[in-house]
Amino acid sequence: MSEQVLLDIQNVSMNYQNHKQNIAALGEVNLKIYPGEFVCVMGPSGCGKSTLLNILAGFMAPTTGQVLLNDQPIKGTDAQRGVVFQTPPLYDWYTVRQNIAFGPKMNHVPKEQVDADVDKYLAAVGLSEFGDKRIYELSGGMRQRANIASSLINNPDILLMDEPFGALDALTREQMQALVRNLWVETGKTIFFITHDVDEALLLGTHILVMSKHPGQVIADFPADFTQSIVADQDQSIRYTPEFGEKRQYVLDLINGQ
Numbered sequence: 001m002s003e004q005v006l007l008d009i010q011n012v013s014m015n016y017q018n019h020k021q022n023i024a025a026l027g028e029v030n031l032k033i034y035p036g037e038f039v040c041v042m043g044p045s046g047c048g049k050s051t052l053l054n055i056l057a058g059f060m061a062p063t064t065g066q067v068l069l070n071d072q073p074i075k076g077t078d079a080q081r082g083v084v085f086q087t088p089p090l091y092d093w094y095t096v097r098q099n100i101a102f103g104p105k106m107n108h109v110p111k112e113q114v115d116a117d118v119d120k121y122l123a124a125v126g127l128s129e130f131g132d133k134r135i136y137e138l139s140g141g142m143r144q145r146a147n148i149a150s151s152l153i154n155n156p157d158i159l160l161m162d163e164p165f166g167a168l169d170a171l172t173r174e175q176m177q178a179l180v181r182n183l184w185v186e187t188g189k190t191i192f193f194i195t196h197d198v199d200e201a202l203l204l205g206t207h208i209l210v211m212s213k214h215p216g217q218v219i220a221d222f223p224a225d226f227t228q229s230i231v232a233d234q235d236q237s238i239r240y241t242p243e244f245g246e247k248r249q250y251v252l253d254l255i256n257g258q
């Protein structure tokens, strides 16, 4: 892993002002994310995970502190950060191909380049045969594949994923986890991934964060290497080892003990 910090989160906190109420959503968060990390974030409902992701995406500014991406302060949204939500924001009546091409077209990328890139990312997410289908004709898992392709085609420095598989059935979810792990290996992208599922976090992440109840703060921050073992062994049997069970219990105790 390179020593160059990709994302530097400095004294970031967030208070929402609503109907004269002040909601302290995020306490002070300080965190460094390095290129190529797969960061998985967990914590109880309402602890500020999405708030933090929205700040990293540039959808809103923090109340205090700042976030630097490659040493430059984040001041709004841009293509350096791709965002993947649980509900894909795709155009239902456009084809998969048109949806994936949308971002590059808006950025005036030449047509031949867009066509080649769409083919590449359709293949990367396993949708080569579905490029001409309209979004409403797709299953939930296929929509999320199209969503991931439409983020990756913009070549972001970091992919921000907010419970991307939360609405999928267990089998599709496992397939999507394998897909994202493979894309992470193939593209070398940095991923910031929010999940409620401790197994999912440990099976994917190289850097695990657990947050406290609100105002949310990072109460555990540790490396994990289960995902590298899965890549090396091409199987998931590591999830049945005592080490995996111990880590899972440690995280569950942190979350449930709040």
Ligand SMILES: Nc1ncnc2c1ncn2[C@@H]1O[C@H](COP(=O)(O)OP(=O)(O)OP(=O)(O)O)[C@@H](O)[C@H]1O
Pocket (backbone or CB within 6 Å): 016, 017, 018, 023, 024, 025, 043, 044, 045, 046, 047, 048, 049, 050, 051, 052, 214
């Ligand atoms: N726009 C908003 N205005 C006011 N309060 C908000 C707003 N968005 C979030 N909150 C509050 O901020 C806190 C953190 O919310 P956030 O959605 O970031 O948590 P979360 O950890 O992502 O939750 P979940 O796991 O349930 O998705 C909660 O108390 C929530 O009610």
